[in-house]
Amino acid sequence: KNEVEQSPQNLTAQEGEFITINCSYSVGISALHWLQQHPGGGIVSLFMLSSGKKKHGRLIATINIQEKHSSLHITASHPRDSAVYICAVTAISNFGNEKLTFGTGTRLTIIP
Amino acid sequence: DGGITQSPKYLFRKEGQNVTLSCEQNLNHDAMYWYRQDPGQGLRLIYYSQIVNDFQKGDIAEGYSVSREKKESFPLTVTSAQKNPTAFYLCASSFWTGGAKPEAFFGQGTRLTVV
Numbered sequence: 001k002n003e004v005e006q007s008p009q010n011l012t013a014q015e016g017e018f019i020t021i022n023c024s025y026s027v028g029i030s031a032l033h034w035l036q037q038h039p040g041g042g043i044v045s046l047f048m049l050s051s052g053k054k055k056h057g058r059l060i061a062t063i064n065i066q067e068k069h070s071s072l073h074i075t076a077s078h079p080r081d082s083a084v085y086i087c088a089v090t091a092i093s094n095f096g097n098e099k100l101t102f103g104t105g106t107r108l109t110i111i112p
Numbered sequence: 113d114g115g116i117t118q119s120p121k122y123l124f125r126k127e128g129q130n131v132t133l134s135c136e137q138n139l140n141h142d143a144m145y146w147y148r149q150d151p152g153q154g155l156r157l158i159y160y161s162q163i164v165n166d167f168q169k170g171d172i173a174e175g176y177s178v179s180r181e182k183k184e185s186f187p188l189t190v191t192s193a194q195k196n197p198t199a200f201y202l203c204a205s206s207f208w209t210g211g212a213k214p215e216a217f218f219g220q221g222t223r224l225t226v227v
Contacts, residue, residue, distance in 0.1 A: 002154070033216060041200045042121070042220040086155070090206065090216055100145060100204060100216055104154040 003027050006087050006103035014111055019074040021106045023087030026068065034061050034072050035086040037105070043086075046072070079110045114139045118203050118219035125197075125226050133188045133222045135203035141217070142207055144186035148172060149200040149221075158201075161186055190224065197226045 004025045013019055023032070034046040047054050047061040049070065054061050058077075063070040074081055087103040116137040125131045135144065143162050147155040157170030161180040175194025180186055186205075190197045203219040 004154075031215070033218075035218060037221075040121075041223045043202055043218050044220075045218050048215060088155075088216075100147075100157075100206070102147070102155040104152070 002103070003091065003101045004087055004089055004103040006085075006106050008106060009104070010107045010109075012109045012111065013077055015078060017077050017110075019077050019081070019108065019110075021072045021085050021087075021108070023070045023072070023103055024068060025070075025087075025089050025091075025101075027089065027091040027101070029068075029089040029091050031090040032063055032070050033088040033090070033100075034070075035088060037084040037086060039083070046085075074108075077110045079112050082109050084108070116203060116205050116217045116219045118201075118222050121220060121222060123222055123224045125224065127226050128192045130192060131190050131197075131224065133190070133201055133203075133224070135186045135188065135219055136184055137205045137217065138184060139205060139217060140183070141205035142183070143205060144180070145204045145206075146170075146176075146178065146186070146188045147202040147204065149202060150196075155202055158188065197224060199224060 007022045032049045036044045036046050049063040058075045060073040084105040084107050086105045089101050091099045091101050119134045145160040146158040149155045156172050158176050159170050159178045161167035164180055164183050167178050167180050177189045200223050202221045206216040
């Protein structure tokens with residue numbers, strides 16, 4: 001079982017819909033990251049969360065440390081939001097140092 | 113502005129040639145990482161370095177080499193021994209503080225195609 005699981009793997013929605021992408025993890029973490037990868041491959045860091053909720057424009061990220069779960073929401077989705085969204089955690093290893101672990105990503109397609 | 117820079121964004125090489133991917137950061141981060149992404153798979157760790165002149169193998173180090181002569185730089189060489197070098201490569205950096213400073217920054221990535 002992967003340490004970081006994302007769902008769904010693929011998501012297609014109509015423009016304007018509210019989007020939710022989920023991330024569950026099974027290790028102790030010091031932070032969780034949401035990344036966006038466009039078709040050309042370039043990675044953009046969207047959020048880093050240790051607790052609670054963050055908002056940037058139409059994007060909202062939440063994390064529940066007790067449940068080891070995070071969600072990324074997109075309001076009023078637009079075709080330009082079409083991308084792969086990747087969840088990553090900064091996991092604390094047995095040696096007390098950080099290790100980045102990535103989910104496999106969620107491919108989002110927004111249809112006009 | 114502080115950040116992490118990978119270059120080039122796209123790279124083409126002939127089979128059998130070694131190729132070096134660049135990763136530079138001006139964030140004063142201790143740790144740097146190289147990951148590889150294949151279609152339909154998550155990012156997998158190739159090598160990481162906690163301090164200058166030290167680095168450790170990740171999950172898929174075979175066919176790759178790295179150096180860490182300067183804190184700011186962590187170049188990755190894809191050698192001819194790497195059986196399937198065509199992939200997307202991502203560099204990242206962070207502090208190495210036992211979780212006290214968990215910020216991680218990511219490069220834009222380099223897409224390597226070997227023909």
